[in-house]
Amino acid sequence: MKALVYEGVETFGVRDVLRPEVGQGHSLVRIEASGICGSDMHAYLGHDDRRPAPLILGHEAAGVIEGGARDGERVTINPLVSCGTCTACRTGRDNLCPDRMIISMPPREGAFAQYLAMQDDNLILVPDHVPLQKAALAEPLAVSWHSVRLGLVALDPGVSRTALVLGGGAIGLAASLALKAQGLNDVTIAEPNDARRLFLENQCDEVSVPAGTGQYGIVIDAVGYAATRAAASALAEPGGVIVHVGLGEDTGGLDIRRMTLQEVTFIGTYTYTPQDFRDTCAAIFDGSLGLLDWAEHRSLDDGPQAFADLRSGAVAAPKIILNPWA
Incomplete structure (x- = not known):
């Protein structure tokens, strides 16, 4: 599959990499939209030791499940992975889990790629009337x-x-x-x-x-x-x-x-609870958060230039969303 790989400070490459393996309780998501986050920029600039090169970045994404019991479902991705058993997780504060991680941090590759394997519990069904490009905004909105x-x-x-x-x-x-x-x-x-x-x-x-x-x-x-x-x-x-x-x-x-x-x-404040993420998705789906038409859309192949443009301050839009299939 095609992926945008962070290779070093201010360096990206569009590479052919292995499609991720799908474990038990996971689904394979064909990524249709993946947003560039400020934390991706921190990694790009060499300011984030949690994201060492080489690594597939990206954690704001939506797509379509391929294979398995949920084949064909349109989903947006909650990228925050927690242990599920600590006091924070048991009380609904997964964002404070001591073992929390977000995809795009080792050992979890990110969503600047054509496919991503993700836990089923982290996949939120997107109604047909909501474009996946808008559903990909769920993470920063949350x-x-x-x-x-x-x-x-x-x-x-x-x-x-x-x-x-x-x-x-x-x-x-x-x-x-x-x-x-x-x-x-x-x-x-x-x-x-x-x-x-x-x-x-x-x-x-x-x-x-x-x-x-x-x-x-x-x-x-x-x-x-x-x-x-x-x-x-x-x-x-x-x-x-x-x-x-x-x-x-x-x-x-x-x-x-x-x-x-x-x-x-x-x-x-840091990230969101699972309930916050669900509430945000509901607000996206019912229009409470507006038209959400303020993102700029580019191809994954244009990813290196997109990061360079963000670095130089040349991007007016609040968000750039990459399409791995364009």
């Missing part, structure tokens, strides 16, 4: 759905129901959609890239403005750099909530003194 759910639970009733999302990439845009789907309508996206900001203003209902003014009841950092954490610290209302999703930079930025004196809650 990340934001989970973060928004946690943030809204922590939001004090006395704090304004206003939200600022730092970063207009897929996770930031998804957070704005999840906020609205979960009942908070006053949402602003701050995106510094001119091309992406213009794309958001033209293609989406969300308002995109530079960060730096006003205060908000909830601030979602979908970037995760020292500068965005500093902005979140300054822009959260007294008694407000900072929800940290991005993993751009490990340290720096938080104004701990202001957060302490103003009782600002900080929540770190």
Whole structure:
């Protein structure tokens, strides 16, 4: 089968590799759409020791099952694999399982390929009226759905129901959609890239403005750099909530003194629970998250150039989705 293989820092190759073997309790999925995630970019830049070369990256995918009892089912993939037996898993918090892993981390190859073997429990049936290219957005949308759910639970009733999302990439845009789907309508996206900001203003209902003014009841950092954490610290209302999703930079930025004196809650969030993933899929399928027409589509063969374009900041769309069969 054809696969996009990460071969070293800023180096990809389109290669012919063996089709994955299908074990008990697994299905073979013919991948029809696979999105490029920020974590894939971290690996591409050599910033992720968890993803050493050579490796097939990609974990945001949807496709059609080939063979077995579920032959022909259209599915989207929950790429988070957990042990199923620890306290976290038994209480529905698989994202905190100490043995958790996501496909595209050894020993699990990823979804930038024509086929992927995946546990049946991680495959969510997609209705016929939903394009698989949109179903492939379930994973990044679930990340934001989970973060928004946690943030809204922590939001004090006395704090304004206003939200600022730092970063207009897929996770930031998804957070704005999840906020609205979960009942908070006053949402602003701050995106510094001119091309992406213009794309958001033209293609989406969300308002995109530079960060730096006003205060908000909830601030979602979908970037995760020292500068965005500093902005979140300054822009959260007294008694407000900072929800940290991005993993751009490990340290720096938080104004701990202001957060302490103003009782600002900080929540770190990681991926999603199985229920969050199912709830996100339901919201995709019933249209609660909008048209989801903001991705750019390319062939898998164009994968190396897609990563280079993302690296240079030349991509306005919040998401690039690759088609292994184009």
